[in-house]
Amino acid sequence: MKLRLRYSKLMRRAMGPWSTLLARIDPRHVYIGLAVALAAWMMLSTMFDRQHHLKTSTYDWMLTHRFKVPVPDRDIVLLDIDERSLAAMAEEYGRWPWPRDVLATVLAELEAQGAKAVVFDILFSDADRQNPVSERAFEEAVARSRIAYFPVLRLNPANDGKSAVRADQLTGLVVPQPSLPRAGSPPTLAVVLPYFDSVLRSGRLGTHNVDPDADSLIRRYRVWEDVDGYRVLSLPARMALDFGWRLPDAPSKKLQFNDKVMAYRTASFSDVFADLMRKQRSRPADEFRDRIVVIGATAPGLFDLKGTPISRTHPGVDILATAIDDMKNDRFYHELSVPTDIALAVLLLVAMPWLCIRYSHEQMRLAFVIAPTVLVGISYLSMNLSNTFIDLTAPASMAFLYFSAVKIYSAQIRKRWAGDDWFAPEFEKGAKHWLGCLATTLPPTNRVDGFETRYLNLLRATAPHARVTSGLGAQTGWLGIAFSGVLVATWMQKADDGTAIERDRDEARRFFDGLQTLRKRELPMEHQFLEEVLDAEPASTAGDAQSGDAAPAPDAGHPLSARSDSLMYRVRGLVSRTVLQMTEAALS
Secondary structure, three states: OHHHHHHHHHHHHHOHHHHHHHHHOOHHHHHHHHHHHHHHHHHHHHHOOOOHHHHHHHHHHHHHOOOOOOOOOOOEEEEEEOHHHHHHHHHHHOOOOOOHHHHHHHHHHHHHHOOOEEEEOOOOOOOOOOOHHHHHHHHHHHHHOOOEEEEEEEOOHHHHHHOOOEHHHOEOOEEEOOOOOOOOOOOEOOEEOOOOHHHHHHOOEEEOOOOOOOOOOOOEEEOEEEEOOEEEEEHHHHHHHHHOOOOOOOOEEEOOOOOOOOOOEEEEHHHHHHHHHOOOOOOOOOOOOOOEEEEEEOOHHHOOEEOOOOOOOEEHHHHHHHHHHHHHOOOOEEEOOHHHHHHHHHHHHHHHHHHHHHOOOOOOOOHHHHHHHHHHHHHHHHHHHOOEEOOOHHHHHHHHHHHHHHHHHHHHHHHHHHOOHHHOOOOOOOOEEEEEEEEEEOOHHHEOOOHHHHHHHHHHHHOOOOOEEEOOOOOOOOOHHHHOOEEEEEEEEEOOOHHHHHHHHHHHHHHHHHHHHHEOOOOOOOEEEEEEEEEOOOOOOOOOOOOOOOOOOOOOOOHHHHOOOHHHHHHHHHHHHHHHHHHHHHHO
16 A cells, blocks of 8 residues: 555655646647648658558558459450460470460450450560561461451560660550650650561550559559650550540559459450361350450460559469450549649648647547548448549548547546546645635536637636636536536635635636636636645645535545545535535525
8 A cells, every 4th residue: 555655645745747837828729730740750651651461451451442443344355374274285286385376266266256356465575586487377367367466565664765766666565755855856765666577667566564662562554655755555554545545644553453363354365276176066156256355475484463452463464454445434542632732631630739729638539539430431431432543541540549648648638627636636635725616507418619729728827826616527426417517616725825815716707707718608607616625644634624525524434534635625625615615506
């Protein structure tokens, strides 16, 4: 017991400066200061990209838990070079890459069936020296084709100056942009082009680069790139120009992935090719009519697997098909502009202090949960119900941090003014103390907006020597009904300090006058000021009561009777008695 009392006394002394600071600082300054500090922290986090992990992880979770997922376009078909195809064709055509007349045969068949487009996710960058006949067959097939599209690998732009390939030589891949500034002669571009001249002459070219984020996951697709007055198109962008699809207004867009990998209708390459070689074919003759056929590999041994939020082993051909689908159906996720993001952040930073100033601790006690939940919920719903992703992850984290800090601060304010725990006032042993208690009726329904903050500021301005106040929060216990709507402020001084006592009485009068400005309607405000002189010794009875009966001392069995803060017990007794007297007067 003694150890606990010593610890409690030590903590009260240690909390003394903090208690004084809580009593002197205007809560409005704290709320606004927290918002400013949070804004500075967010700016630094953005500069150093510290928010990236939080934003991407939240985005990934929402993407993989959508309740409304996009329907894969039925016109997009994947011709899959899978492990089964590699095994089935190995005996006759060897290991990958196969002779290119195999691909030429399939291309000719797809064109004969009336396919809308055949998109190769295969980079034909080198010649097959061992199969020159096969090379010529593929070259001729491409020259005849009007629907084949081929990829180009865009290298690091830092190497553009070392390249000999000029932008004006890449018809179809590069489109001049008269609206963009141009510096003299066409720029050179670092690219890996297809080996075949017929492919270059076709103009049906586009990059198929994907740019992973810092965590190596692909969430965006590079639609186009502007270089010195020229626009380098991706394969989906090239197709958009040819088929009249809407071209996005940003060079990079967030992919709207399907709910699973390989969600498009898929046919194994070996099955299709084997059927072509049969006299009696079993597959429909118009299987690929009006379809966009994407030819690529999912076999792990061909190393075209990438990480996405959907899967850490996502085939590149499926990512390309998703980009084509998003382009064709205008379903890329649209994002808010940077000015809009900044405006939302500023609005939130202004709204949070305003809410804390306007509403009480009880009204805002769950704000640290509700605010971020609502913001994340808006982001989640926008992802499911529209193609505009409203990314409020950063504002949600701001709201959580801000309202959590405010909740802690507000709780400390309440404890300090209620004299709870380590904030209880220290009294001089062996000395009598004068207590003054002002109770005022002001129901919550008749209090102005932002009452709690304005009340504490009024107390600070007109009654700086008040030690304890109650009635701001929701009341509990058997006295809850009596305390409801009653505000109590208490002053404490040594009984022999007449000057301080008279000053506190004057503060009480000025404080009551100020309280009348904090009511909505000019209704009567009952008030009562009780004074009492108590001994500091817990076992003694109070004497010289100026208002009537003295507060009863706690009995010997009460846990407070052995504590050095038993005077606070008697202070609360005076407060309770004051409130009860006011309640009795109101009822009579």
